[in-house]
Amino acid sequence: MKKFLLSSIIVIIGITFIGRLSYLQLFNSSSENVLEDTAIKAIYDYPERGYIYDRNGELMVANQPAYDVMVIPREVKPLDTLEFCGLLGIDKDRFIKKMKKARVYSPRLPSVLVAQLSKEDYARLQEKMRKYEGFYIQKRSLRYYDTPSSASVLGFISEVNERDLRKNENYVAGELTGRTGIEKEYEEILRGRKGIQYIQKDRFNRDIGPYKNGNYDILPEQGKEIHISIDKKLQEYGETLMQGKRGGIVAIEPGSGEILALISGPTYDPSLLVGRKRSKNYTALYYDSIAKPTWNRALSAQPSPGSPFKALNALVGLQEGVIKPSTKFKCYNGFYVGNTKRGCHCGGGTRDMTSGIYKSCNAYFAGTFRKIFEKYTTSDEGMDVWEKHIKSFGLGNYLGYDLPDGRKGLIPDKAYFDRAYGDNRWSSSYFISMAIGQGEVATTPIQLANMTATIANRGYYYTPHVIKKIGNKEITDQKYTVPKYTTIDKEHFEPVIQGMADVYNKGTAKWLRIKDIEIAGKTGTVENFTVIDSVKTQLTDHSVFVAFAPVDNPKIALAVYIEHGYYGARYAGHIASLLIEKYLKGEITRKDLEQRMLERTLEHEYAKPYSGKPFAINEYEW
């Protein structure tokens, strides 16, 4: 009995020890990451963020130095808080709050105490920093913008937040990351890779040399420069024209899908979102819920396309063989849906296709639209065919461009109408408005621009993109270099393009002609409604214009959408003509158009719904 007592004690001790050790080493062990190890310190070496150039090699974005005051809470020794706060230029409460936050984030990893000191503050602080243990100054590079324009394309960078840190372990608090635009889309390329040096420390927190002879160290890798397809001059000029107007403009080079300009109005100077004033400025922009300067209308606004959509319906009609260019429809200053008359502004009379386009005759396209559906025995079949053709132009879904923003637009399908009216309980007359680009259909300006580029190419498009070169290499991504064909045969485009050219020659845009440049275009005037005090109220029409030039060898295709700009040839048409001339000629001969666009704003129009008083819309005077 006694013999076994000692053996049992020994075994029990052994089991107890192994139990305790498995608690320590198996369940409590937090699979220690090198960065979490008290005995290892990481020193970061930040590479410069890549520069951004425009399509002509003009610098758009570079860097400027900035200095963050960092703190490692564990290493802070008691200090004269008041004096230190005085040096940093912050008050004591803020200091205490920041220190607490830093401690919560991590006692051993650095946190930002004061971000982005100016050069002067840095010079003043630098000598005295030694006195304060646990604090140091981290140099970073901030963005420097060599243009007041392009905020809608470039996007901005800002400090990573707690969510980013949880999501991506490559970031450390205080680092910067792209938030929108190119800065976000090409973050990995622009950022490069930060260098990390691991230092072994002893228990007194002294460095005792590199950890594992530096085998785990990472060398910094420079961020790559990128060239984007934006034409800086065109972009700047477009933004100047947009002053006082809201809307979106997208210009594309049809032969490559490269985006030449992408303008959203109102916009802001990207330099506003750099430096210590960043957060104040951003708040002001973000909370402007009426003008919404941070909302990218060129990518995300989705009004009905209006009359430019007629060109597509003409193409579908030709492809389906239900009309020929010579097919005629009679316009009674409008057309009838059942017993209801819908208006038309073309002047009436018998129209063929070309004049239907350049006069923008509603009756002609309502007729065409009906014929497309009449060809098929059921509305379902007709709808499928029509939807297939329209969507082949990149409408009704994300285009796949390389900017992290945007909307799908809407091209309804049979399921959409089944939901709205019930299965088989609808026909083309239910949505005849779509014949003229009104009603259910919705498109974003970039989709309209891409549609125009597709027409300019006579039947295919390249996915629009802003990236042109990464480092020194031209992009080879098949997504952007392989053309996407529409379901419309090439020969059907010529008559439609003829009609669009006539828009300039003798149609709705004849006042906007530019000497020596043959332009094909299409005006659009989009009715729109809002709700004011629970009453559906019509507002002044949106002005829409699509165009490409030169007709025979298109170099630029664009879509202009101006909120409440009234009819298409007014604001949108003016701006489109000016941008085409600027891009193709480099200078403006139509000074009258330019003068008008620079002088006029639409602020009075935008103020109307908020005035609280009754107001007139679509005023003839301008």
Added chain:
Amino acid sequence: MSGNSLLKRVDWVVVLLYILLVTIGWVNIYSSTFSEESTSIFDFSYSYGKQLFFIGVSFVVIIVIMSLEAGFYERFSSLFYLVAILLLIGLYPFGKTIAGATSWYGMYFFNLQPSEFTKVATALALAKYLSDIQTDIKKIKHQLYAFLVILIPAVLIVPQPDPGSALIFFALIFVLFREGLSLLYLGIGLLLVLLFVTTLKFGTIWVGIGIGLLLVIFFLLKRSSFKVPVFPLVALVIGAIAFSLSVNFVFNSVFEQRHRDRFGLWLRLEKDPEKLEQIQKSIGYNTYQSEKAIESGGFFGKGFLEGTRTKGDFVPEQHTDYIFSTVGEEWGFLGTATVIILFTLLFLRLIALAERQKNAFSRMYGYGVISILLIHYFINIGMVIGVLPTVGIPLPFISYGGSGMLGFTILLFIFVRLDANRLNEWT
């Protein structure tokens, strides 16, 4: 007696376990004290170089021990004991003070710590006394004499001061239990420890309530025919409560602050978690760092020479008393569990050997060896992994220390020699 037959009779299991533990020990001492500048493992300016030297000396000593006759140890045990006691006394006038303790004789290039050898001598002397034909362990007088053999070296060592080493000698009481001392003493001892700890943790009132509950359960479960020994039971309950009442007095008045801190930390007497962490990081610094180092090892460990906390010297005394934390960090759970299993096997094997001795002296000495090694192992690892309060004693065969290495080797191999002789007791 031919050397050949001796080699056959040596218990190679014990020898193998010894070699494994010593090797593990040296590898970890190397890792704890290794520095980029050192070039040779024989460099005596580094601890691992010195330790390697003493391992070499140990092997020579083993050969000497094995070649002496088994009877030699029994015959001269009283003399060894006397010399050891004199060496301890001699420390008072001639001793060398290191880190506040006068426990060493300064030799030419190393310091001799006589207490390590006194352990061997005491185990021998106790076995000798108990195996004497005239000794009857059932007699109180003989119990007292036996206890005196243990007490004298302990009393001499305490004022050095080295209370940890003094504690070790009381482990030899296990030998008395094996030889017939009533287990009642052990029961009472354990009860007192239990009362002491529970009183500190929960207070006298709760301990009283607990004893009451136990009594109730006892009376509910007892067979109706069982006659309750009323007087001893009442005496036991009153004694326990009185002891419990005295605990607070002892703790507050007799103990020093550092003892109070150690117990306070061990039993988590501080309720405020922030203050507790503060205590952990100041008073419990060693244990805190060693636990963290062991935790960071995980299952597989960080690998030989890869322990970042070991390299950064985060754990104080890591090559001596806290060597086990290096095992934990660099070899992980695999390493620590291996060490525990090796020790457990060694103890179980030694018990088996002790039990097969025909000679009473050999058996008693065997139990002495087991008791001394076991108490070191239990207290040292218990301390390093944070289940026992801090007591500064080394881990046998593993910790750095020349005297310790030699002392434990002699202790173990005298028994191996005695065991090898068990079949020819007549020689």
